Amino acid sequence: MTELEYILDAWPMLRGKGPDVWATFAHVLLDKGKGVEAFTLALAAHEHPDCGNRDRALARFVLNAGVPGWHWDLVRDKARNAAYETALRRVVRSDSLVLDIGAGTGLLGLLALRAGAGHVVSCEMNPSTARMAAVIARANGVADRLRIISKKSTDLILGPDLERPADVIVSEIVDNTLLAEETLLTHRDAVPRLLQPGGHVIPGDGAIMVALGHDPTLVHRRMGMHEGFDLSAFNILASASYKVPVGTPGLHLLTQPVPLFEFAFDKPGSWPGNLADVDVTVQAGGTANSIIQWIRLTLDRSGVEGSVYEAKPGPGRKSCWAAMSWPLNTPLALTAGENRRIAGRRTDSKVTIWLAD
């Protein structure tokens, strides 16, 4: 029984109806929290030969539910894609089994095959994303070698899902702060359970980089006098950090960058503790108003050009990842050569950063 037939069995009044009813009812299912059923019905409506613009628009609303917009940015980040492909080329062989955690569009799985891997198993925890990754694998003629499994990696079962521990685990499950997509929890589970002893993990290392700097957008993030009233007390409720595109004009670093936390993803036992502090040396005098933070991924440890991807801010820079700005309580005048200390606390999925007292 197809998934659509299951839905038509469960809601028989949908039988014999057209895409207009299906697309509308998909909204009802979505509102009732039945996201998977809603997706299936919306997809069927969208693919129906009689689907007009109105019904397509209704269906698209449901299809997009829960799908982050950054998928469209990731695939365009050529430096990111090249870094992954180069690392994959260095480690995969024709008999390699690659486990791709977090298929998304399936791009990393496709790159692994192009790099010469025999087989890729790609898991994806978002069911609608997994469905489309499977469509993409078929559309690119590799469905026999790129198997998409609609599961979270922690639910994968050796045997039925992954015939044997993989030779390579590749993933891109890091956000602007490195940790919020639960990359640590995922690797803590996957490395001992789903990887051959001595297998490769791509990226091998991830670092949370920090520097003191000047964030020109901070002024728009804080309240002051508005309509003749002092609203600045509200600032205590402001988010401790926010995103700033890495190429934002005027965004610049005043100290040398340093890693605050570094994780070897293939060695969960080696990860740093929850608290860290680092000294940063002022390179250029000026006034800092924020701690600027970004991520660095070491795809592999060969040290060769292109093995490290860093979303470091700077003029004209681009990245699908943004930098994070962690505003200081008060602006800080800095003199070249002096040292300041930046501190942070991390959990498995969150980081907080501040200027040490």
Ligand SMILES: C[S@@+](CC[C@H](N)C(=O)[O-])C[C@H]1O[C@@H](n2cnc3c(N)ncnc32)[C@H](O)[C@@H]1O
């Ligand atoms: C940032 S996207 C990357 C997509 C694609 N791999 C790429 O690099 O273009 C991460 C994807 O991984 C999925 N994901 C995150 N953690 C996962 C896990 N532990 N198991 C399965 N999927 C996961 C998310 O749902 C999302 O679709």
